[in-house]
Amino acid sequence: MNESGSTTRTDQPPLIRVAMLQPALPKYRNPVFRELSRRPGIDFQLFFSNDEPVKNVEPDGFRATPIATRLLTRRPRLLWRKAHLDLVDPKRFDVIVAGWNTRYVSLIPCLLKAARLNVPVVLWGHGYSKRETFLKRSFRDFVANLATALIFYGHTGCKRFVARHGRPERAFVALNTLDQSEIQAARKKVLEAPGFLEEFKRKNGLDKGPVLLFVSRLVQDNRTDLLILAAKRLLPDFPDLRVVIVGGGEEEQHLRTVAKSAQVEQHTIFTGAIYEEAQLAPWFLSASLFVYPSNMGLSLLHAMGYGLPVITTDQSSTWAPELDGLKPWLNGMTFNHESVEDLAFVIRNMLQNPERLQRMRDSAYRTATREYSLKRMVDGLEAAIRYAHSTTRKS
Numbered sequence: 001m002n003e004s005g006s007t008t009r010t011d012q013p014p015l016i017r018v019a020m021l022q023p024a025l026p027k028y029r030n031p032v033f034r035e036l037s038r039r040p041g042i043d044f045q046l047f048f049s050n051d052e053p054v055k056n057v058e059p060d061g062f063r064a065t066p067i068a069t070r071l072l073t074r075r076p077r078l079l080w081r082k083a084h085l086d087l088v089d090p091k092r093f094d095v096i097v098a099g100w101n102t103r104y105v106s107l108i109p110c111l112l113k114a115a116r117l118n119v120p121v122v123l124w125g126h127g128y129s130k131r132e133t134f135l136k137r138s139f140r141d142f143v144a145n146l147a148t149a150l151i152f153y154g155h156t157g158c159k160r161f162v163a164r165h166g167r168p169e170r171a172f173v174a175l176n177t178l179d180q181s182e183i184q185a186a187r188k189k190v191l192e193a194p195g196f197l198e199e200f201k202r203k204n205g206l207d208k209g210p211v212l213l214f215v216s217r218l219v220q221d222n223r224t225d226l227l228i229l230a231a232k233r234l235l236p237d238f239p240d241l242r243v244v245i246v247g248g249g250e251e252e253q254h255l256r257t258v259a260k261s262a263q264v265e266q267h268t269i270f271t272g273a274i275y276e277e278a279q280l281a282p283w284f285l286s287a288s289l290f291v292y293p294s295n296m297g298l299s300l301l302h303a304m305g306y307g308l309p310v311i312t313t314d315q316s317s318t319w320a321p322e323l324d325g326l327k328p329w330l331n332g333m334t335f336n337h338e339s340v341e342d343l344a345f346v347i348r349n350m351l352q353n354p355e356r357l358q359r360m361r362d363s364a365y366r367t368a369t370r371e372y373s374l375k376r377m378v379d380g381l382e383a384a385i386r387y388a389h390s391t392t393r394k395s
Contacts, residue, residue: 016389017043019087020097024054025064028298031179034061035378042382045093047083072105079103084110088119095388097381100125100150102140111146120148120388124174124381126321127157141165148388151381154321170387174380176322177372178298183305184369186281200282204269208240210351213287213308215280216299218249223293223313225251225258226340230291232262233344238351241267246283248273284308288357289350293343294318300325300332304368309360311346313337325372331364 018036022029025048037044038061050056050066067083084106087096096114098107100123114121123144128137144150145165152158153176162168190197201207212231214224224245231243245255245268252270259268274280284290290303291311297320303310304325310332312323318337326332333350336342350357 014389015041015043016385017092017094018045018097018385019093019095020044020046021067021081021083021087021099022046022048023069023099023101024048025056025059026054027057028178030057030060031181031374032378032381033059033064035374036381037062039378039382042385047087049081077103078105081106085113088113088117088121090117090119093119094392095120095122095385097122097124097151097385099123100127100140100144102136102143107143108146111143115146118392120391121146122149122151122384122388123147124151124384125153127152127154127161132317148391149384151384152321154324156324157321172380172384172387174377174384175324175372176298176320177374177377178301178305178368179374180301180305180369181374182277183281183302186277187285187306189278190281190285197282197285201286204286206242206244206286209242210238210240210288211242211244211286212289212291212347213244213246213283213303214291215246215274215283215302216292218245218247218251218255220251221295221318222251223295223338224255226293226338226343227291228255228258228264228268229262229340230344230347231264231267233340234348235264235267237348243268244271244283244287245269246271246274246280281306289347291343291347294337296320297322301368301372304331304364307361307365309333309350309357309364311335311343311350322372325367327363327367329360331360331367 033046036042044062046059046062046064047067048056048064049069067081070080072078072080081104084098084104087093088110096119098110098121111121141164149170149172150161151172151174155173158171158173162171212227214227216222218224227243231241234241256270259265284303284306287308289311290308292299294313295318296312300310300322310326312334314334315337328334333346335346
C-alpha cells in the first residue's frame with residue numbers, strides 16, 4: 001500500500017498538466033496548493049466553486065479559476081458541476097484530481113468521459129463517512145473503482161478501502177493537516193515576549209490553573225456540555241480549575257445555562273469567536289489540556305501544534321481522518337463516549353501526573369510538526385498524480 005507518501009524524483013521529471021477541482025478555496029488550503037504547484041514537473045491549476053457556502057480566499061502562489069456549481073435538489077442535496085466534463089480534455093490536462101464526493105451527479109459522467117479519452121482521474125477524499133450505511137458505502141466505492149487512483153485523508157480510510165477492494169498500488173495517503181507556519185510563528189512570538197504570557201494568565205484568571213481548553217464552533221455535535229459537566233466533578237481536586245471555551249455558535253446560550261446549573265459558572269470563560277492566530281496563541285499556551293468531547297477533526301493538529309495533549313471520545317465513528325494522529329497514552333487520551341464520569345476521570349488522571357503530561361506535550365508537538373507536516377501531505381498528493389500519469393496509455 002502506498003501510504004508513506006514518498007516520491008521518487010528524477011533529474012528531469014516529465015511535465016504533468018494537473019487540473020484540480022475543489023468545492024472551495026479556504027484559507028488553510030492555500031499553502032497546500034502553493035506547495036504542490038512548486039513541485040518540479042507539476043503544472044498545477046485549481047478550479048474552485050465560487051457559489052458554495054464557504055468563505056473563499058485569494059489564491060496565493062498558484063493559478064486558480066472560479067467555477068459554478070448548480071444545485072439540483074435540496075433533499076437529498078445533489079449538485080452538478082459542468083467543469084467536471086469540460087476539464088476532461090487531453091489537449092489541456094494530463095491528470096484530473098477531483099473531490100471524492102458522490103453528491104456531485106456530474107462526477108460519474110466525468111469519470112466515464114475520462115476513461116474514453118485516456119485521461120487519468122484521481123479522487124481525493126475521506127474514504128468513509130461518519131454516517132456510514134451499506135448503500136452509501138457501496139455507491140461511493142463503485143464511483144471510486146472508476147478512478148485511476150485514490151487519495152485518502154488518513155491511513156484508516158485507506159486500509160479499509162484496500163481491505164474491501166485490493167489494488168493497493170493505486171491507494172495513496174495525503175495526511176490531512178494544517179500549515180503550521182502561522183501557528184509556530186504565533187507560538188514563538190508569545191513565548192519569546194518577556195512576561196507576556198504570565199501577565200495574560202494573571203489578567204484572565206488562568207495563573208493558578210489547571211486550564212482546560214476547547215476551541216471550535218459551538219454546535220451540538222461537539223458536545224461541549226460534557227466538558228462543563230466534567231469540570232463540576234473535578235473542582236474538589238482542582239479548586240482553581242478554569243474551563244476556557246473559545247468559539248461562537250448556536251449552542252452558546254445553552255452552554256452558559258449548563259455552566260450555571262452545574263455551579264461552575266465562575267470557573268468557565270466564554271471568549272466568543274476568535275479567528276486570528278496571534279489572539280488564539282496565548283489561550284492555547286495557557287492551557288493544560290485540549291478537550292474536544294466529540295466530532296473532532298483538524299482541531300487536533302491545531303492544539304498539538306501548541307504542544308497540547310488532546311482528549312476526545314473513543315467512538316471512532318465521530319472522528320474525522322485527522323484522528324489517526326491521536327495516540328492514547330502518547331499524545332492524548334480518549335474517554336468512554338458521552339460519559340461525564342469517565343471524562344472527568346481521564347482529565348484527573350492526566351493532570352495528577354505532571355511528568356507524564358509533559359512527555360505527552362512533547363509528543364503532541366512532534367505529531368503536529370513532523371508526522372503531519374505540510375510536506376508529507378503534498379508528497380502524498382504528488383505521488384498519486386505521478387502514479388496516475390504513469391498509467392496513461394501511450395498512443
